[in-house]
Amino acid sequence: MKLGRLNHIGVATPSIEESLRYYRDTMGAVQITEPFDLPEQGVTVCFVDTPDSTGEVGKGTQIELIEPLGETSTLNTFMEKNPLGGQHHVCYEVEDIEEARHWFEGRGKRILGPTRIGAHGTPIFFLHPKDMMGQLTEIMETPKKDAH
Template sequence: MKLGRLNHIGVATPSIPESVAYYREVMGATSITEPFDLPEQGVKVCFVDTPGENGTNGTQIELIEPLGPDSTLTGFLAKNPAGGQHHLCYEVPDIAEARAWFEGLGKRILGPTRIGAHGTPIFFLHPKDMMGQLTEIMESPRGGH
């Protein structure tokens, strides 16, 4: 089992519109999706592609905002009111194989495998098992990134 590419960096924010303005004005981002709700995860999501070299997309940022007080992000933002890096997301070709591999290594998986913002299966690994970093593992999108 081997991890694939870094798909995105998750950034928690108290306001997606304010964060989008920052990425547009300060970072020069032009490829920004419309925000959408993921009620099963308790978040609103928006993807921003930072500019890369020669007009290509650079790193993808997933902006995540709580949908309400029961969101898992509510506690994170209580500790970090301005928001901040929330997680890293790596791709794998087969989510079931990846889950079994991480379980075999004794890594703690947070919750069931579910469908993530890219429409593919995901799960999260406990930060204490991943050098202090909440880590999302997602099955590679079919037909590209």
């Protein structure tokens, strides 16, 4: 397995609307996706695009804003501990999600739940923070159509 690029940093928020105001007004973000629900994961998400090293917006690492969707959202536990929100996870790309899953399992890393389809429309899984230097880590298969 080979580590790919840092795709996004997940940031939990009690209000995507308020967070978008921050990223636009304070951070100068210009390219932001429309929020959308992921009911199977119990969250609403949107992505703030950042520039790459050449300054081209939409080619750099994204910031994924994540808001709980409903009373049963697994994000609610995080929000109870962090009512203002905050960094939730990091997400790295890999070429082959199944190969990566076997690689991490072979090293005794705890995978949280089954492989499923994530917000970018590609397969993902999460690794337990206690096995990943205290950081919840998402592994996603690199989008095939240059989706970002």
